[in-house]
Amino acid sequence: MKSVLAVIEYIVKQNIRNKMLNVLTIFSIFIIGFSLAISELAQESEIRMLKDFGLFSISLLSFITLLLSVTIQMFEETELKTMHIIMVKPIKRSEYLIGKYFGIITTLFINILFMFIVLMLVINIRGSDPWELKLLLSVFFIFISICIISSVAVLFSVIATSVPGCVLFLFFTYVLGHLTIHLKKLVAHSENTVIKIIVDIIYYVVPNLELFNLKNKLETTYGLIEPSFFLFIIIYAISYISIILLISIKYFDKKEFF
Amino acid sequence: MIKKILKFTFLFFLIIACCISNYIATKDLFKNQPEWYFLRKHSFKKFNHILSAAMGFRAVMADFEYIYFLQYYGDPANKRERYIKLYSIFDSITDIDPHFIFTYTFGSAILAFDVKRYDEAISLIKKGLKYNPTLWRLRLYLGAIVYKELEDKEKYVSYLEEALKYDDHPAMIERILGHIYEQYKTPDEVVAYWVKIYKITKDKETRQHAYKKIIHYIESKKIKNPESILEQIK
């Protein structure tokens, strides 16, 4: 347990010290400022646009943060061989991988929290209530969905042999994760069984990220915010992350370091 | 061996839990979010619609298109052709984000009052109502457009009455409807309406307003059964 904590601390420290993340934070402030300028243009629907832009930047930037974090770590682990040193220390490979995963999501949590506080401040300054339940929930679910993508990132970083390949696959996962639900609806009335099966496979294998995408539904008048729905998506998130991490550990246990 | 079996059973249960929760949550989503939530077939031809759905930022893309609309509407050059593209722009915005209420209200107002294309205005509001049936404001707008521009009182009233059925309707509607009733209904019907409002309204002022109206009708002796009315509002 202590070694897992040590890995978490190390990964978080390393991520935060990497100037890339600092640049991102500044960028988030910039983009929220930009959204303010846009809101000025749109007059009445200002607060809506502010929230949309803010949540959009939070989700996109947290995804980019994840990509950078994975890229930096994978580069150091494979190309610069820092992994060799840690792998001969008395830490189980599974412990290392779990520590790495939680290190990444702790970084992302800090990142998202920071960006959200800025967004709340801006909303407050523009004269609206930042403590809106829907807003808080959408940010919470942005975090949950980024946790899911992080688990996939850990899996890819274990399996992939090159950094660009890993990043490319992650990007595809992100896109497919948002699109599957639309594809499923599209082929629901289709006669073609082959296409249906392909979509179904994608639907169960690729993380269904659109379930967590509440930011598009801030103004919905439907009862989306139902406890049962939340319960199921939380179960889904936990089980999906566990499966992906178990597969990663299984693969990582047998991995050789050339 | 036993450890291995346990491991596989655990993994198996996890996979089952994952698939089932995914299935149920999606079904919930399909149930809670009507047809429009999912990209329509013709949206798959539009690059920005696919892009925003794939990256999960449809609301922001709608905002972008809304800004494009503001620019289009603000450009005097487009006035000469009576902003011919307006409806298709609104249609695209609401395709990508059907919750963009302001597009319906503002858009239909422009279409109806500025460029005087009532059919387009009504069709836009109807789209809004189809996707946001609990939104009283849209009914009010639709009623207003129909009543004011086509001088069709019956439809206006029926829309307002429908708006009244929803819990989150504004108190304003209760009063507007009462005043319209006063113009063509019998005093007994009007008093019955005010008594109903007096009982159900959540707004203090409207309650007082209803009370005053009832007293006024009783004092003017136009109604048949003032005692029972008084009893009802005690």
Next chain:
Amino acid sequence: MEIVIEVKNLTKIYKSLDFWKKDTYTGIKDVNLSIYKGEIFGLLGLNGAGKTTLMKTLLGLLQPTTGSIKILGSSINNTEIRKYIGYMPELPYFPKYLKAYEILEYFADIFNIHNKRQKILQTLELVGLKGNEYKKIKGFSKGMQSRLGMAQALINDPEILFLDEPMSGLDPLGYKEMRDVLVDLNKNGKTIFFNSHILSEVEKICDRVAIMHRGHLIEPVKVSWIIKKFKSVESYFIHHVKE
């Protein structure tokens, strides 16, 4: 004498990383080796001879294709055993924006070392990095990074020390300091196993050496015997490699 590392019939065959090709390539073949407690053992060889493969297989970074390895009487996959092992890779790299102290703290936490602050400062002093505790790795020279690599290998007071080309990246003064550190550690009863190209250094500090050539290990011999027979390790090495 007590055997601390025992290798029997060790063969490592690499499979091609390419998905389509089924090429294989033999890294090391039929290696038998015993390392005794308290000795400094040098593994010599040309580039690509299989030295690093042997070391990585010993450390569990690579899985042996056939054969067995026992370290302190147990498998390296046993995490308990790794508490008694130190490893310094060739040209070690550490994250640029971390400080030397933080890196050692990370490893100390993994080893669950009590009184870690004192231990870290002590180790840094031992490898000659005193005064650089709170400096970021970004400002470290190659030699300083090598020393830090040495420090992380020593943080747990290992019984056996594996060093992959410990001298690379060091300047001549660094050679001497590194040599002194190794000899000192050896005096305290540590077993040291290392790869090197630098034959003169090997000659100065090793008790025994073995040559790795084209994946085969040539029988380890005592340095004193080599000096007697061949006058220098260099001529012994050339004698075997040229064959």
